[in-house]
Amino acid sequence: MNFWKKTLPLTIAFCSGWLGIMLDYIPHQASDATMNATTKGLTVVVAIVAFLGIYSLLQMHYVKIKRQNSSWGYSVMIWIGFLFMFIFGVYNSGQWFWNAQVEGATAIDWLYRFIFTPCQATMFSILAFFIASAAYRTFRAKSIEAGILLVCAVIVMFGMVPISGVVWEGFPDAAQWLLDYPNMAVKRAIYFGVALGGISTSLRIIFGIERSYMGGGE
Amino acid sequence: MKSKLDIIFNIDRRIIFLFIFIAVLVPFLIDFNIPIVPSKNVKNIYNKIESIAANGGGTVLLSFDFDNASAAELDPMARSLLSHLFMRGIKVIGMGNWPNGVELTKEIFASMAKEYNKVNGIDYAYVGYKSGVQLLMINLSKDFQGAFPTDVRGEKTSEIPVTKNIRGIKDFDYVISLSAGSGGIEEWVIYAQSKYNFDFGGACTAVMAPDFFPFLNAGQLNGLIGGLAGAAQYEALINKPGEAIKGMKPQSVAHIILILFIIFGNFCYFYGLYSNKERRES
Numbered sequence: 001m002n003f004w005k006k007t008l009p010l011t012i013a014f015c016s017g018w019l020g021i022m023l024d025y026i027p028h029q030a031s032d033a034t035m036n037a038t039t040k041g042l043t044v045v046v047a048i049v050a051f052l053g054i055y056s057l058l059q060m061h062y063v064k065i066k067r068q069n070s071s072w073g074y075s076v077m078i079w080i081g082f083l084f085m086f087i088f089g090v091y092n093s094g095q096w097f098w099n100a101q102v103e104g105a106t107a108i109d110w111l112y113r114f115i116f117t118p119c120q121a122t123m124f125s126i127l128a129f130f131i132a133s134a135a136y137r138t139f140r141a142k143s144i145e146a147g148i149l150l151v152c153a154v155i156v157m158f159g160m161v162p163i164s165g166v167v168w169e170g171f172p173d174a175a176q177w178l179l180d181y182p183n184m185a186v187k188r189a190i191y192f193g194v195a196l197g198g199i200s201t202s203l204r205i206i207f208g209i210e211r212s213y214m215g216g217g218e
Numbered sequence: 219m220k221s222k223l224d225i226i227f228n229i230d231r232r233i234i235f236l237f238i239f240i241a242v243l244v245p246f247l248i249d250f251n252i253p254i255v256p257s258k259n260v261k262n263i264y265n266k267i268e269s270i271a272a273n274g275g276g277t278v279l280l281s282f283d284f285d286n287a288s289a290a291e292l293d294p295m296a297r298s299l300l301s302h303l304f305m306r307g308i309k310v311i312g313m314g315n316w317p318n319g320v321e322l323t324k325e326i327f328a329s330m331a332k333e334y335n336k337v338n339g340i341d342y343a344y345v346g347y348k349s350g351v352q353l354l355m356i357n358l359s360k361d362f363q364g365a366f367p368t369d370v371r372g373e374k375t376s377e378i379p380v381t382k383n384i385r386g387i388k389d390f391d392y393v394i395s396l397s398a399g400s401g402g403i404e405e406w407v408i409y410a411q412s413k414y415n416f417d418f419g420g421a422c423t424a425v426m427a428p429d430f431f432p433f434l435n436a437g438q439l440n441g442l443i444g445g446l447a448g449a450a451q452y453e454a455l456i457n458k459p460g461e462a463i464k465g466m467k468p469q470s471v472a473h474i475i476l477i478l479f480i481i482f483g484n485f486c487y488f489y490g491l492y493s494n495k496e497r498r499e500s
Binding site (some may be wrong): 032 | 473
């Protein structure tokens with residue numbers, strides 16, 4: 001039992017990790033061919049995993065509907081939305097899903113254009129209103145650091161729209177300078193930190209120190 | 219009891235919403251022009267495409283890594299990039315890492331191809347979405363036709379005139395990712411550009427643009443079109459005003475309103491501090 005639950009997953013992680021590193025750093029035909037085959041196979045695995053995601057999502061919302069949890073009506077909408085898109089996607093205007101998607105005014109095209117698109121656009125556009133309200137309430141110069149951040153934010157916010165050049169031609173340049181130097185330096189430091197963290201976590205997984213991906217209480 | 223100043227300072231958020239709504243609406247109704255000055259990052263992409271055209275044309279890969287939520291910013295970019303490429307007779311291959319963007323991209327290709335009399339399969343091809351993002355990028359960099367055996371119509375990429383000579387990422391003269399989040403520019407740089415060292419440009423939402431300056435500085439990105447403002451700059455460069463230039467008026471006014479609110483909020487904050495101090499001293 002210990003072999004299936006512990007030894008085998010750790011061995012697979014160890015071998016896969018080293019295989020990935022070696023394939024990336026060994027410039028050889030055999031290495032290239034293996035890399036190609038591996039990535040192609042894993043792409044298929046990722047597609048299969050989507051089914052697991054769909055099952056998990058629908059199961060979770062089914063339980064919510066069954067128990068009539070708070071806001072279970074949204075769960076009903078998720079089921080309806082999924083079923084509509086799924087049925088018309090699979091039906092594919094009579095050509096079924098194993099053929100290329102039918103072009104033109106199909107049912108799935110209609111659902112996409114007139115339901116999905118407006119919903120997504122609405123969700124995204126109302127952000128502007130919330131950002132304005134949040135900026136008014138929270139963007140305060142409560143300390144020197146917050147004051148510097150505030151001034152920089154205002155310069156970048158204003159410098160990025162063309163009207164700033166009409167007010168003073170130095171605004172766009174000032175905004176660009178802030179993005180090119182202070183912003184870039186900070187972003188680079190963050191990327192370095194993330195990369196080092198990624199490397200150390202990967203090594204911990206490869207050597208079996210980090211085992212949380214296997215589940216359980218350890 | 220609240221003083222009049224307190225009421226003004228704790229302004230109801232619906233009033234702020236109303237101001238933003240008016241700031242967005244009114245500029246559409248009033249006719250005024252704002253001069254658009256292209257930035258160096260936007261010009262770099264334009265110049266790269268011009269240089270491909272000057273060298274007798276070539277093939278460019280456009281990766282549509284966005285969906286409808288960010289179409290307000292990225293749709294005008296996609297259209298102006300395609301306009302420029304089609305105007306200069308450059309062949310285009312489209313793909314995407316975002317499944318929800320497929321229908322949108324198909325519509326963009328269809329309308330732009332119609333405008334410039336371009337033929338699917340000869341002047342351009344759209345191979346659609348495939349799962350895997352990072353794995354797909356590694357895979358298509360070495361074996362494009364293996365990664366995308368068919369286009370969205372089901373035609374074999376090994377037989378389509380525009381794709382049949384494409385073996386890997388190095389066969390493209392330029393790659394541009396139109397990105398709205400994960401599975402876009404950053405992944406392209408990490409998993410493909412840094413390994414195969416091809417010319418790579420980016421187009422992204424305004425909120426993401428600051429993330430990519432380290433890549434620009436390192437030369438991993440040769441140019442960047444950031445947000446609707448970037449799209450407007452590109453439209454100005456190709457001299458084809460579209461939705462982005464139209465959108466600059468409301469965006470400019472909304473930014474000004476937002477800045478005024480921030481200034482007013484800070485005035486309220488400092489006035490509050492000052493009056494509290496006065497009260498304590500008295």
